[in-house]
Amino acid sequence: MPDLSFLLAQSLSGLTAAMFLFLIASGLSLIFGVLRVLNFAHGSFYMLGAYLAFQFVLWGGMGPGRFWWAVLGAALTIAIVGGLVERLLLRHLYGKDELYQLLFTYGLVLIASDAAKKAWGTQQLSLSRPPGLTGSSRVFGTMLPHYNLFILLLGPTIALGLWLLLNRTRAGRVIRAAALDREMLGALGVNVSWLYTGVFMLGSFLGGLGGALVTPVRAIVPGMDVEIIVEAFIVVVIGGLGSFWGTFLGAVIYGQVLAFGILIVPAFSIFSVFALMAVVLIVRPWGLLGQPLGT
């Protein structure tokens, strides 16, 4: 039996992974909650966010503060790309079968992965940690990089910010109303069409931000899009599609299951998360904190 400090350290590493996942999955969940579109391309936004952050750092250098501008620039670019995709293409598929929307976003995945390969090649890229967060501290007996600590704090901060946006502002109220009844909202004089674009942009922004922030921790490689989208699906399904705190909870559970699954039965840690997803879908299809769809 490993000692307590080791378990805590393991749990912290799971938690760090969970915070990244939360950033990405919250965008996916937001888009599903309002637009009812399951966006396969969300993983591609994450990947492109990472590549763009790399590119911006390459252009701007790694001076103090430069990294953060690169991250912000990447996330904003992705938001604009998302807005264009929604405005020009996706909106024409809203009335159609869900299958068409799903396959459309899958088509985007294929295109984006090849475009990234063409632009940045297939070799692994990586960024060093930004100045100011290069050190590490001893936490529970293991060294924890300051950048990871920063992510551990940033996750809940962004969660809180998003929650305030959704629950304490007028824009948030309108977004929540759109998730419930878009026709009624339109009748009340809200421009639902642009609201959808806005929500899609916000969701894409979160995906791109997750990708940009992950660059100092993980290698930037082709295939990271597909890897993350499967994980993000699991997280939102466990927590509840369209549920905000559900996504947070799902991400935390996912991180812990993965971190401890590796300790208990290493071979079956991938298996355990898919099994968890299947069990949740069977017992509570709408997820742990979600609400049944009343279609």
Add this chain to the structure above:
Amino acid sequence: MAARRRLARVPWGLLVAVAALFVPAIGSRFYTFVATDIAIMALFAVSLNLLLGYGGLVSFGHAAYFGIGAYACGILMKVHAVPFSVALPAAGLLAAVFAALFGFFCVRLTKIYFAMLTLAFAQIVWAVSFKWNSVTGGEQGMSDVPYPDLSGLAWVPGLAGYRTSDHFYVLTVGLVAACLWILRRVVRSPFGRLLTTIRENPERTEFIGVDVRRHELLAFIIAGLFAGIAGGLFGIFNRGVFPDFAYWPKSSDVLIMTILGGMGSFYGPAIGALILIILNQEITSYTEYWPFVLGTLLITLLFLFPGGVVGALGGLVRRLERMRRA
């Protein structure tokens, strides 16, 4: 109209199957290779369409049953030296058993949740085949699945000069044709009609006393059975079985074939398989960016020809008829 009815009476399926038998005699070894691929994937796609087109059930994990069939057939033939005539039906049966097990839970969900659960089960199958080294060969997969003993076919006049892979092709065409014939019977049976009714309006179908879930489950099992047979054939054709067979891009590939051909007709998915495989061969010969082409094709298709190739052709034929009558 009369011309159309006369055209419809021609047994096209049989003609195509017989014509396909001559591919090894005319074309090179490469053509036979591509034709085998097309025949197997056609069966896989048509089996999916029983759910997608006829039942209105979007399965995002059909590769699970393809993979299970492939592993079952491969393990039986390679490790246990079971003859092909036993191994292939066993593979189909095992896939059907898993389809029954997974489907039992899946048909309880609707729409997007159904798709997600089929995906989750397929990922479980993939994860198990990826990690269970002692049985599936794990990440490396299982290579050198033997060809079935087809020396009997050499006695058939005209087949004597064929290679083993040609013999296997002839066998594949025969088996796929038989499976498609059975599936066509299923679709045209009262059960098939009911399945379409459920797709159109599940509530009403429930009202007239039909057990909707049981019918959907049965469709799920039949689709799994034939996907398993396709998988078994594919493992032999591919000379090996790998975890990729059950991975989700495989599921989306077969979905794309189905949509490309048109899920509104019985043979549409088979035509989609034909087009996609030939296109893949052509395009990969001069660019490595096949996914880019596929993605562009898929999006164009969704916007311009949502009924697929067969749907678009059907529309064209109707328009021509109207012009002639006018």
